[in-house]
Amino acid sequence: MRIAVIGLGIIGGSLCKAFREYTGHYVMGYNRTAAVAQRALELGAVHEICTPEALKTADVIYLCLYPQAAVNFVKQYHDCIRPGCIVTDAAGIKTAICSQLKALAEEYGFIFVGSHPMAGKERSGFEVSEASLFNGASYILVPCGAPRMAVDTLKKLALEIGFTMTPETTPEEHDRMIAFTSQLPHVLACAYVMSPQCPNHKGYSAGSYRDVSRVARINETLWSELFLENREPLTAELDTLIENLTAIRNQISGGNQEKLKALLRKGRKIKEALGE
Amino acid sequence: MRIAVIGLGIIGGSLCKAFREYTGHYVMGYNRTAAVAQRALELGAVHEICTPEALKTADVIYLCLYPQAAVNFVKQYHDCIRPGCIVTDAAGIKTAICSQLKALAEEYGFIFVGSHPMAGKERSGFEVSEASLFNGASYILVPCGAPRMAVDTLKKLALEIGFTMTPETTPEEHDRMIAFTSQLPHVLACAYVMSPQCPNHKGYSAGSYRDVSRVARINETLWSELFLENREPLTAELDTLIENLTAIRNQISGGNQEKLKALLRKGRKIKEALGE
Numbered sequence: 001m002r003i004a005v006i007g008l009g010i011i012g013g014s015l016c017k018a019f020r021e022y023t024g025h026y027v028m029g030y031n032r033t034a035a036v037a038q039r040a041l042e043l044g045a046v047h048e049i050c051t052p053e054a055l056k057t058a059d060v061i062y063l064c065l066y067p068q069a070a071v072n073f074v075k076q077y078h079d080c081i082r083p084g085c086i087v088t089d090a091a092g093i094k095t096a097i098c099s100q101l102k103a104l105a106e107e108y109g110f111i112f113v114g115s116h117p118m119a120g121k122e123r124s125g126f127e128v129s130e131a132s133l134f135n136g137a138s139y140i141l142v143p144c145g146a147p148r149m150a151v152d153t154l155k156k157l158a159l160e161i162g163f164t165m166t167p168e169t170t171p172e173e174h175d176r177m178i179a180f181t182s183q184l185p186h187v188l189a190c191a192y193v194m195s196p197q198c199p200n201h202k203g204y205s206a207g208s209y210r211d212v213s214r215v216a217r218i219n220e221t222l223w224s225e226l227f228l229e230n231r232e233p234l235t236a237e238l239d240t241l242i243e244n245l246t247a248i249r250n251q252i253s254g255g256n257q258e259k260l261k262a263l264l265r266k267g268r269k270i271k272e273a274l275g276e
Numbered sequence: 277m278r279i280a281v282i283g284l285g286i287i288g289g290s291l292c293k294a295f296r297e298y299t300g301h302y303v304m305g306y307n308r309t310a311a312v313a314q315r316a317l318e319l320g321a322v323h324e325i326c327t328p329e330a331l332k333t334a335d336v337i338y339l340c341l342y343p344q345a346a347v348n349f350v351k352q353y354h355d356c357i358r359p360g361c362i363v364t365d366a367a368g369i370k371t372a373i374c375s376q377l378k379a380l381a382e383e384y385g386f387i388f389v390g391s392h393p394m395a396g397k398e399r400s401g402f403e404v405s406e407a408s409l410f411n412g413a414s415y416i417l418v419p420c421g422a423p424r425m426a427v428d429t430l431k432k433l434a435l436e437i438g439f440t441m442t443p444e445t446t447p448e449e450h451d452r453m454i455a456f457t458s459q460l461p462h463v464l465a466c467a468y469v470m471s472p473q474c475p476n477h478k479g480y481s482a483g484s485y486r487d488v489s490r491v492a493r494i495n496e497t498l499w500s501e502l503f504l505e506n507r508e509p510l511t512a513e514l515d516t517l518i519e520n521l522t523a524i525r526n527q528i529s530g531g532n533q534e535k536l537k538a539l540l541r542k543g544r545k546i547k548e549a550l551g552e
Binding site for chain 1: 394471476482518541
């Protein structure tokens with residue numbers, strides 16, 4: 001298949017490298033900053049730099065841009081997307097984006113399937129992309145009424161490059177889950193390192209500090225957009241977390257060991273029930 | 277040196293294995309449940325099971341028990357601790373414990389130095405102990421006025437078994453730092469997994485979920501004791517965290533992207549300034 005990857009950051013760059021490393025598909029890469037696409041070409045991460053003309057030949061297009069930028073790209077280049085082409089995104093939120101891309105797909109005759117590769121690092125950009133980024137990860141599909149064949153094509157491609165799970169869901173359910181699994185830990189990491197003790201932690205910390213603070217090195221432009229596009233589910237998760245933290249805080253402050261133990265036990269049992 | 281390790285859980289067990297693996301010191305191990313000490317002997321993790329008689333020959337004693345249990349052990353066996361013997365603990369809190377052990381040291385003529393090996397896992401018990409647990413970790417020393425020679429002896433032993441940092445501090449400063457670096461992430465993990473979304477996370481999660489929830493599999497008996505012995509610093513950290521979470525939550529809820537970005541940027545810059 002002829003694959004176009006739009007945006008060569010950590011996700012787009014890793015998709016290119018993975019398709020080159022693990023499959024025989026033809027890979028075209030586009031990046032707004034041309035030097036990055038040039039670098040991808042030199043490294044062999046893409047077969048060619050994706051021009052508007054080349055885009056017309058793509059069977060599958062992966063939009064790996066910030067959410068609204070992905071929508072804008074399609075608005076700008078819709079006449080370079082051939083009818084029947086499968087277009088997918090990689091955005092971390094779905095409700096706000098899928099409706100726009102689905103409407104554009106219906107208007108211009110391509111097929112849109114939402115997707116979210118559940119992989120990343122605490123750094124961003126092409127330089128940290130790698131073919132193995134998706135090994136063992138989950139590729140969430142949000143079909144939005146697309147033909148079965150298109151969804152299955154994306155599933156097959158995902159499995160070829162290392163993903164091992166391909167759950168399907170609705171935009172709304174995706175956003176509720178992601179608010180908890182991904183967005184909440186990012187908010188937490190930022191709030192956590194704001195403690196006055198943080199700058200002096202060295203020598204006094206180990207795995208717990210490292211794990212909670214890891215993603216505090218956040219790309220605030222991207223994540224503020226993601227958070228605001230998912231305002232209600234994320235606010236609900238934050239309220240739940242603050243409520244549960246406050247409940248534990250009050251038992252510590254009040255010195256009630258039995259009630260404190262009961263709350264901690266509740267957490268342990270949830271984690272154990274998941275077999276983790 | 278003749279080393280006695282009291283309590284063969286993950287920390288005590290790992291100390292035994294590390295002294296056996298990396299040093300030539302003679303290692304004696306005691307455990308309340310005798311079968312565990314027997315297993316340690318069979319595995320070669322100790323040279324002998326530590327009896328009250330053997331304890332009298334120890335140059336250094338590591339108390340690897342729950343905090344109050346460590347104090348109780350010394351009260352019970354003080355006549356088996358020879359004068360001049362260096363006794364240290366491994367408790368995760370210091371203010372409440374060091375004062376008691378220092379008083380016992382003065383009463384019975386041994387030397388007490390508080391310590392806290394900053395290592396662990398999300399599982400506990402001898403079965404998960406390992407010689408390499410302390411590789412690259414920090415061994416916090418709380419001298420409490422002990423002779424320099426005793427502090428240096430413990431530092432040297434720590435470096436022999438893989439620790440790479442040996443900061444010295446007061447009980448109070450230790451407890452303020454640990455409230456942030458270790459206790460707060462444990463409270464957080466428990467509160468985090470209490471979200472109604474948690475049981476359904478599989479397929480919708482990646483590293484962020486894994487990292488924040490990791491230590492939710494908590495030993496609630498040990499940690500409720502640690503939290504309550506460190507009530508004031510931990511409550512203060514929780515209040516700070518809840519305040520910072522609420523500030524971010526309010527900008528998300530209010531849809532103010534510039535103010536939200538500024539808060540996230542603040543987190544990123546703290547993390548970056550630490551070179552992490």
